[in-house]
Amino acid sequence: MPEALKHLIGAGTARDTADALARAWEPFDRAGFLADILPVIDGLELLQRGQCIADALRRHLPDDFAAAAKILHACLPSQERAALSGWALLSFNQYIATHGGGHLETALDLLKALTPHFTGEFGIRPFIAREQDRALALISGWVTDPDHHVRRLASEGTRPRLPWAMRLPALVRDPSPILPILEALVDDQEDYVRRSVANSLNDIAKDHPDLVADFVERHIAGASKDRLWLLRHASRTLIKKGHGKALANFGYEPLQDVTAMLELRQDGVAFPGELGFRIELENTGASMRTVLLDYAIHHQKKDGSLTPKVFKGNTLTLAPGQTATIDKRHALRPITTRVYHSGRHRLEILLNGMSVATSDFQLDLSPGEAT
Incomplete structure (x- = not known):
């Protein structure tokens, strides 16, 4: 991870987080929260900095996760207020992922609310790993959400091999549970979402090349320009490796002559x-x-x-x-x-x-x- 990235989170982030929490919850111990973070944060790397703030959240928010979730939700931007956004919300992801076990619906609802202001893709993965069927049932409902950030979270957060994030071994072995999500988003109106679908399929192709080649074959007939780009991008690893069916899907037949x-x-x-x-x-x-x-x-x-x-x-x-x-x-x-x-x-x-x-x-x- 490039050295400069760690500065996306720092002492200023901690102070902004403390201010937002103090506005959202009157009993919040702002001074104690910052005392846990400021002496150590400059010596940490990016993800460690986020985790440092997340650990302080655990010590200074209510023990009841549902109560803590309401406070964190109140720290997110809304039409009435400007609040935390961007990398400041990485620690929220980490807190939810670590302490939201046993509160699946509450945790996923909070990550859904968070994702338009940063992304919830890191936070949802431990829930998929622990309770795959229940988590995917809830996430599948996001494919029709009016917010394109939420729709993208459905595809990006379920990627089997998402960079920087924990791997989802069960979906690496058998990605079929997420195919309905990708099917539903293959013609999404937002390029941001379609690119995520393509990247997820490309992840899958590394372990299940024939499955992705078959997916492309089913969707290529009559494909729009946008869908054709998605299918080609999803096939990039297969095409590089010379996968016969993947090449044939795009008209590249064997060339004996x-x-x-x-x-x-x-x-x-x-x-x-x-x-x-x-x-x-x-x-x-x-x-x-x-x-x-x-x-x-x-x-x-x-x-x-x-x-x-x-x-x-x-x-x-x-x-x-x-x-x-x-x-x-x-x-x-x-x-x-x-x-x-x-x-x-x-x-x-x-x-x-x-x-x-x-x-x-x-x-x-x-x-x-x-x-």
Whole structure:
């Protein structure tokens, strides 16, 4: 998590929270609340800062969760008042997730009210993990809510592999309980919601590729421009991996009659540097062909083995007998998500997800070696 993000929550957030609580509940001990937070919060990371405030909420709000929920609800913005919003509400998520057990409906109602002002996607996940059937029954009712933030919470909060949030192992194993939610939102009027649906389907595709390919097949006939974008975005991992049905859903059939020749501009690359290459394609068949051209760099690992990373290339159409030449350059530079090693690497050309040509090259990191 980038260092600067932790400053989204700090001493000012704690004071704003204390002020809102004091307005909402007269007995609130503002001084004691801040004394629990201010001496330590600057030394914490982002999520720890939110949890620090959430822990103070637990100590200074009523023990009865239903009573505490009413106070927190009164701290949210309304037509009559401006109040807490944005990252200040992360601690509310954390408090509700930790202390709302046994109060499912009250907790979810509060998260539903909170989500237009920040998001409740972190808070609802422990309830899904503990009481999946009951929680999803309530969340499913949100798909027709007039507030698009609430509709998005129904899809985003139930994502099996939501980044930064706890994973939902039961939904990773069997995502079928959330498919009705995604079905109901596939044509939502808000791009914000449709993008969440696509990301959830892409999560599911990592564990259940055929299920998502089937979902796309059922919904692609007569799809609007917006739905077609959603289905393509949902299929992005499958298309990168060359999943046959996912490619066929978008018209990318196997290309036995399209040939490819690969030429490297150099045999080796001094790091940091660029690998230049040329691809020559020819449609030797009698029919027009749609070609999705991607390429993979197989990076050498510490143990000498190779692991591929697919990069998006071009989409083009070739008439019978037509040829096309594509020149590309791939940068090999330091990035935080990869460690490079000197030695043999491989370039692989993919047409409609199928490997059609490969060529090896050397990467030289000397004198520093791995970076």
